[in-house]
Amino acid sequence: MKNVLWIMLVAAVFSVTACGKSNTKGATSSAASTVPSSSSSTTGSDSGGGIAVSSIDAAQAELMRQLVVYFDYDQAEVKPEFNAMLAAHGQYLAKNATATVRLEGNTDERGSREYNIGLGERRAQSVRRLLMLQGAQASQLTTVSYGEERPASTGSTEEAWRLNRRVELVYSR
Amino acid sequence: MPGVAASVGKAVALRRRWFLASTLLAAAVAWLAPANAQLNILITKPAARPVPIAVVPFGWQSSGPAAFDLAAVVTADLRSTGRFAPLPAADMVTRPTEPAQVNFQSWRLLKTDYLVIGKLTEDSPDRFTAVFELFDVVRGEQSLGFRLQAGRGDLRATAHKISDMIFEKITGIPGVFSTQIAYVSEERRANNARRFRLIVSDADGENARVIADSPQPLMSPAWSPDARRLAYVSFEGQQAAIYVQTLRTGTRERVSSRPGVNSAPSFSPDGRLLALTLSHDNGNLDVYTLDLATQQLKQLTTDDAIDTEPSWSPDGRTVYFTSDRAGGPQVYRVGVNGGRPERVSYDGVYNARPRLSPDGKTIAVVYGQNNTYKIGAVDAANGMLRVLTTGRLDESPSFAPNGAQIIYATRENGRGVLASVSTDGLIQTQIASVAGDVREPVWGPFPRP
Numbered sequence: 001m002k003n004v005l006w007i008m009l010v011a012a013v014f015s016v017t018a019c020g021k022s023n024t025k026g027a028t029s030s031a032a033s034t035v036p037s038s039s040s041s042t043t044g045s046d047s048g049g050g051i052a053v054s055s056i057d058a059a060q061a062e063l064m065r066q067l068v069v070y071f072d073y074d075q076a077e078v079k080p081e082f083n084a085m086l087a088a089h090g091q092y093l094a095k096n097a098t099a100t101v102r103l104e105g106n107t108d109e110r111g112s113r114e115y116n117i118g119l120g121e122r123r124a125q126s127v128r129r130l131l132m133l134q135g136a137q138a139s140q141l142t143t144v145s146y147g148e149e150r151p152a153s154t155g156s157t158e159e160a161w162r163l164n165r166r167v168e169l170v171y172s173r
Numbered sequence: 174m175p176g177v178a179a180s181v182g183k184a185v186a187l188r189r190r191w192f193l194a195s196t197l198l199a200a201a202v203a204w205l206a207p208a209n210a211q212l213n214i215l216i217t218k219p220a221a222r223p224v225p226i227a228v229v230p231f232g233w234q235s236s237g238p239a240a241f242d243l244a245a246v247v248t249a250d251l252r253s254t255g256r257f258a259p260l261p262a263a264d265m266v267t268r269p270t271e272p273a274q275v276n277f278q279s280w281r282l283l284k285t286d287y288l289v290i291g292k293l294t295e296d297s298p299d300r301f302t303a304v305f306e307l308f309d310v311v312r313g314e315q316s317l318g319f320r321l322q323a324g325r326g327d328l329r330a331t332a333h334k335i336s337d338m339i340f341e342k343i344t345g346i347p348g349v350f351s352t353q354i355a356y357v358s359e360e361r362r363a364n365n366a367r368r369f370r371l372i373v374s375d376a377d378g379e380n381a382r383v384i385a386d387s388p389q390p391l392m393s394p395a396w397s398p399d400a401r402r403l404a405y406v407s408f409e410g411q412q413a414a415i416y417v418q419t420l421r422t423g424t425r426e427r428v429s430s431r432p433g434v435n436s437a438p439s440f441s442p443d444g445r446l447l448a449l450t451l452s453h454d455n456g457n458l459d460v461y462t463l464d465l466a467t468q469q470l471k472q473l474t475t476d477d478a479i480d481t482e483p484s485w486s487p488d489g490r491t492v493y494f495t496s497d498r499a500g501g502p503q504v505y506r507v508g509v510n511g512g513r514p515e516r517v518s519y520d521g522v523y524n525a526r527p528r529l530s531p532d533g534k535t536i537a538v539v540y541g542q543n544n545t546y547k548i549g550a551v552d553a554a555n556g557m558l559r560v561l562t563t564g565r566l567d568e569s570p571s572f573a574p575n576g577a578q579i580i581y582a583t584r585e586n587g588r589g590v591l592a593s594v595s596t597d598g599l600i601q602t603q604i605a606s607v608a609g610d611v612r613e614p615v616w617g618p619f620p621r622p
Contacts, residue, residue, distance in 0.1 A: 007213045074501075102411065111546055111614065112525035112539045112568055113392060114437045114450070115502050116494050117413075118479030121434050125456030143436055143456060144412050149390035156584065157565065 063088035068152075069127055071165040073108070076122035078130055086127060089169060090134020097137070103127050104168040105145040106152070108161035113147055120145030127167045177546065211590065212378025212611070214253040218601035223258040224343060226251060226287040227280060230262055231303070232270030234294035240325060240600060243293055243303055246332035250350045251340065253377060254578075255600035260285055272306060274293075277313040285310050289339060299325050305335050307342060309476055317342050329379065347575045352376045353617040354580065355384070355394040356591060360609035368609075371405055376573075376616070378604060384418060385425075396617045397440045400516055404428070404438035406449060415449055417465070425525070428465065434458055439483050441509075448473075448483035460494050462509065473507050480505075482526045486533050493517065493527040493536060504538060504551065518551050520558035526569065529553070530576045535596065537570035537579050548581050548594060561598040571615045574595075580613040 066085045069078060078086065093099055104122030124143035131141060153160040221367045228248045233239035244262075251257035262268075264546060269275045269290050280288050291305030300322065307317035310486070317338055323331045332352065337348030353373055360368045369391040374381035376386075385391055389408040396403060397417075403415045413435045416427035429435040433452035436461075440447055446462045460483045474480040478498035485492060486506075493506045502525040504518040518524035523541025530537070533553060538548030540560060548562040548570045564583040571580050572594075580593045585603065589610030592603045604614075 002479070023404075104411075108542070109566065110484065111523065111541055112495065114482045115479065115497075115525045117434060117436050118450075118481050118497075118540075121452050121458060122479065123457050128456070138454070143433060144408070146390060147392075148406065149392060149408070155587065 013075070017123040017159045044097075051107060060091075062087050064092060069123075069167045069169075070162065071123055071167075073110075073161070073165065076119065076125050076126050086130045087134050090131040090136045093137070093140050094135025097140070100140045100142070101136075101173050102132075102172060103141060103143045104150075104167050104170060105143065105147075106150060106164055106168070107148050108164045109148045109151065109156065110161070113149070116147035117145050120147045123165075123167050127169070132173070175526045176241050186349060202303065212374065212381070212604045212606055214378065215603045215605065216252070216601075217592075217603050219255040219258075220595075220600050223256055224287065225258050225260065225272060225285050226289065226339075226343075227260040227265060227283065227285045228289040229268050229270070229291075231290075231305070232292040234292055240295060240301060240357045241293065241328035241332070243291065243305075243332045243335065244289070244327065246329060247336045247339065250333060250336035250348075250377060253602065254340070255595070255602055256340075256344060260390050268315075270316070277308070277310055287316075287339075287343060289335075291335075293328075296322075301325065301328060303328075303331050307339050329375075333375070333377075346577045347619070349376055349573045349575050349578070349616070349619075351620055352574055353400065355396065355617065356611050356612050357391055357394065357613040358606065358609045358611045359589070371403070372611075373403070373617075382454060384423075385416075391485075392613060393437055394613060395438045395440055398442055398444045398618055399617075399621060400617045402440075404440065405442060406438065408435050410607075415447070417447070424553070428463060437482050441484060441485050442487055442489040442574065446509075448485065450481040450483065460492065460507075466576075471511070473511050476514075484529055486529055486535065487531060493529060495525040497529065504536060517556055518554065518558065519556050520551075521549075524549065524551065524558070527551075528570050528572060530572050530596070531574055531578055535576075537572060537581075539568050539570065539581070548579060550579075550596065550598075559598065561594045561596075562592070562601070564592070567592075569613045569615075573616045574619045580614040580616050582614060 063085045069082045079116055103124040105124030107116040107119045128141050128143055151164045151165040203417050217421055228244045230244045237532055248259045252259050257369060260516060266279055270292050280346060288308040288310050289305060291303060294302045296302055303321045306315055309316045315519060321331050321334060336350040340348035354376055355373045358370045358372055369387050370383050371385040371391045371394055376479050384403060384549055387407060392406045394403050394405045402417055402419050404415060406413055406415055407591050410482035414430035415428050415435045415438050416425045417428050429449060431451055432454050433456060434450060437450040439446050446461060447465055448462050450458050451461055452458045457477055458479045458481050460576050462471045462473060476498045478496050480494055480496045482495040483492045488511055491506050492509055493504055495502045496505050501522045504524050504527045505514040505516050507514040521542050524538045526539045528537045536551040536553050538549045538551055540547050545565045547560050547564060547567045550559045550561055567581055567583045569582045580595050583590060583592050589612045590603060590605050590613055591614045594601050
C-alpha cells in the first residue's frame with residue numbers, strides 16, 4: 001500500500017510538471033488552454049481493480065489540476081471554496097523550490113480599462129498572499145494583470161463576466 | 174518621405190478681403206504599414222438645427238481628370254460633426270467656381286445659409302494651388318477667401334485645412350479636421366488567436382496606419398503634446414511595459430518595465446514628464462512621474478488603494494487620477510510635487526478615468542451606475558456631474574483639442590466601436606470600424622506649425 005501511494009505521489013507531481021510545460025507553449029492562445037486536460041493527469045487509483053483508494057495525494061493531485069480562481073464582481077477576496085486548491089499549490093511550491101508560477105489577474109469588461117488593471121493586480125496579489133502563507137517563496141511567484149484585455153469568454157453576459165473575473169496560475173517549470 | 178508639405182500661399186485678393194494664411198500643413202510621415210481598419214462616421218444625433226451649407230464641387234484648372242475632390246472631403250468633414258447639413262451636389266442648380274458666377278438669390282431659394290466654391294490648379298507636376306471662398310448667403314457677402322499650395326500627397330490635408338477654416342468661421346470653434354486619433358483594434362482569427370494593433374489615423378478615420386502589432390494586448394495609447402510620439406502599454410513577453418514610440422521613424426523606447434503593473438502613461442503638457450502607474454512587487458498601484466530625460470522617478474500617491482489613470486491639468490501643475498481609497502473608484506487630484514490628494518468627484522459610486530478638457534474646467538469620466546457605464550462630465554470647480562451618453566459599456570473618454578467634442582469607446586451589437594459626443598451632450602456620432610473591435614480612442618493635439 002505504501003508503494004502504491006508513493007507511485008501515485010510521483011504521478012501527481014509528474015502530471016503537474018507536464019502540465020506546466022504545455023502551459024508555457026499555450027500561454028499565448030486562449031485562457032482555456034492553461035487548464036490541463038484531465039486525461040493526462042489521472043493517477044491510476046481508479047483503475048486499481050475496483051478498490052476505492054481515495055488517498056490524500058490523489059486529492060492533492062486533483063486540486064493541483066485546478067488552475068483558475070474566480071472572483072465576485074469588483075472583489076479581490078479569494079472565496080473560501082478556492083482555499084483548498086490554493087493550499088495544494090502553495091504546498092507544492094514550498095516543496096519544489098525550482099517551480100515558478102505566474103499569477104495572471106483578470107477582470108470582466110465593465111468599467112474603466114486601467115482601473116481594471118488595478119483590480120486584476122489586486123486579485124493576483126490575493127492569490128499570491130495565500131500561496132506564500134503555505135510556504136511558497138516570493139521568488140517563485142510573479143504577477144501580471146491583464147485587466148479586461150484577455151477575456152476567457154467573450155460576450156456581455158453575466159456568465160461571460162463570471163468566467164472572466166479570475167486569476168490563472170501558469171506554471172513555467 | 175518627400176518633403177512635400179505645404180506652403181500656404183500668400184494672400185490673394187478675393188473680392189473684398191485679403192487674408193494671409195500662415196499655417197503649415199503637417200508634414201507627411203513614415204509609417205509601418207497601412208491598417209485594415211478604417212472608420213466610418215455616422216451621425217446618430219445631429220444638432221437640433223444643423224447649419225445648411227453648399228460645398229460646390231471645385232473647378233479643375235488642368236487637363237485630365239481632377240487630381241483630388243476637395244469639395245467631397247470638405248463636405249464629409251462638415252457633415253461628420255453633426256453641426257452641418259451639406260446640400261447634396263445633385264440638388265445644386267448651378268455649380269459656380271468663380272465669385273462672379275454666384276447668384277445669392279438662387280442659393281437662398283435652396284435654403285442654404287452658406288456657400289463654398291473653389292478651384293484646384295496644377296501649377297507644375299506635383300504642385301497644386303487650391304483657392305476657396307466661403308459666402309454668407311443670407312447677407313450676400315464673402316466671409317472667407319484663401320489660397321493654399323500643396324504637393325500631391327497633401328491634397329487631403331489641404332481639404333481638412335479648408336474645413337478647419339470654414340468650421341471656425343461659422344461656429345467660432347477651431348476645427349479639428351487636421352488632427353489625428355490613435356486607437357487600439359483587436360481582431361480574432363479563426364484559431365482564436367488575437368491580433369492587437371495600435372493605429373493612428375486622421376480624425377476622419379482615413380490614412381489609418383499601424384503603429385504597433387502584437388499577439389498580446391496593447392493598451393492605453395497617449396499622445397505627446399507635440400503629436401510626434403505615442404506612449405502605450407504592451408504585454409509582449411507576458412508582462413506589462415510602457416513604450417514611447419516616435420511616429421515618424423517607428424523607433425521606440427521601453428521606458429518602464431518594473432515588476433508588476435506598468436500602466437496608464439500620460440505626457441505632461443511640456444512633454445518632459447510621463448505620469449504612470451506602477452505597483453512594484455507589493456501590488457499596490459500608485460501614480461508616479463518619470464522624467465523622460467533623466468529617468469528620475471517621483472512618487473505622487475502613497476495610498477494602499479488602487480491609484481491609477483493619471484491625467485494632467487493643462488497648466489501641468491496638477492495630476493488628476495482615479496482612486497478607490499474611499500471604497501469605489503472616484504476622481505482625485507494632487508499637485509505635481511505631491512502632497513495630500515483632494516477628492517474631486519462625489520456624484521455616484523463609480524467615477525474613473527478622468528481626462529481634462531483643454532481649458533481645464535471639465536473632467537470627462539467613466540460614470541458607473543446600476544451596472545451601466547456612461548461618459549460623464551464633471552465640473553472641475555464644484556464636482557457637479559452631467560451624464561453625456563446613453564450606452565451601457567461606454568469607456569475611455571478623450572477630449573478633442575478644441576474641447577467641443579469627446580471621443581470614447583462603446584459596444585454596438587457585441588462589437589467594440591468608437592463614438593463621439595459634443596461636450597454639451599447634444600450631438601452624437603458613431604464611428605464604426607470596418608473590421609475588428611476598436612477601442613481606447615485618444616484624440617491627438619492640434620498640429621504645430
